[in-house]
Amino acid sequence: xxxxxxxxxxxxxxxxxxxxxxxxxxxxxxxxxxxxxxxxxxxxxxxxxxxxxxxxxxxxxxxxxxxxxxxxxxxxxxxxxxxxxxxxxxxxxxxxxxxxxxxxxxxxxxxxxxxxxxxxxxxxxxxxxxxxxxxxxxxxxxxxxxxxxxxxxxxxxxxxxxxxxxxxxxxxxxxxxxxxxxxxxxxxxxxxxxxxxxxxxxxxxxxxxxxxxxxxxxxxxxxxxxxxxxxxxxxxxxxxxxxxxxxxxxxxxxxxxxxxxxxxxxxxxxxxxxxx
Numbered sequence: 001x002x003x004x005x006x007x008x009x010x011x012x013x014x015x016x017x018x019x020x021x022x023x024x025x026x027x028x029x030x031x032x033x034x035x036x037x038x039x040x041x042x043x044x045x046x047x048x049x050x051x052x053x054x055x056x057x058x059x060x061x062x063x064x065x066x067x068x069x070x071x072x073x074x075x076x077x078x079x080x081x082x083x084x085x086x087x088x089x090x091x092x093x094x095x096x097x098x099x100x101x102x103x104x105x106x107x108x109x110x111x112x113x114x115x116x117x118x119x120x121x122x123x124x125x126x127x128x129x130x131x132x133x134x135x136x137x138x139x140x141x142x143x144x145x146x147x148x149x150x151x152x153x154x155x156x157x158x159x160x161x162x163x164x165x166x167x168x169x170x171x172x173x174x175x176x177x178x179x180x181x182x183x184x185x186x187x188x189x190x191x192x193x194x195x196x197x198x199x200x201x202x203x204x205x206x207x208x209x210x211x212x213x214x215x216x217x218x219x220x221x222x223x224x225x226x227x228x229x230x231x232x233x234x235x236x237x238x239x240x241x242x243x244x245x246x247x248x249x250x251x252x253x254x255x256x257x258x259x260x261x262x263x264x265x266x267x268x269x270x271x272x273x274x275x276x
Contacts, residue, residue, distance in 0.1 A: 013092035016054040023065040040204030057085040078104040086111020094118040106266040119272040130261035132243040136230040142223025145231035148182040183231040185224040196224030210245040
């Protein structure tokens, strides 16, 4: 069913507080799939995180939360029910000193894009949100993925450094490996080299958002991404949680659909600069 044209709220974005959590839970419960990744991020990092900030858009009375935002360094992630918070979120983004990109539900981000004033949109990228509700389909052949251990940190760091778009510090990787939720495929053509990896962007109480799925260009086509994503998905399901992920390129989408992931929502990424 098509969503109705939103009634835009006049409320301003403010920092999320512990007192807001009951109202935020009601927002999440109103559309669990739409807000699943946001809820997982809040579960994982919490309001006291020194690096991740959480904000909300309250209604005029303050009794309801209409939208939620997560800010990590120069990126803002946003979601509301139908784009009604677009003006408030755009005003918030325009006040930030160094935003380079936004991710959001399709209606939310479309409304934000139309209302930005200081920041200039430079590129729009469609994104799809998928969920896996049963065990991943086993690939008929291909490499085996294994759980990463502490000794892999330098090799995994080198893998992501080669991507240019997703570098990871060894400190960050140490923390991820310690959770047990990093899976890799070894490159048997090169000593002490990782061909591909996958880890979590967020782990909530009921769902996990898989991210940083990457394979070295020279190792592509061998099934590394399938093996890593399948292994981490099985691990998530075995723990009683729901695997989910985002993808932007068609090749990745084909891999995830073959594993059994199903469409659950339309999102987008918006790149901006402050030329205005």
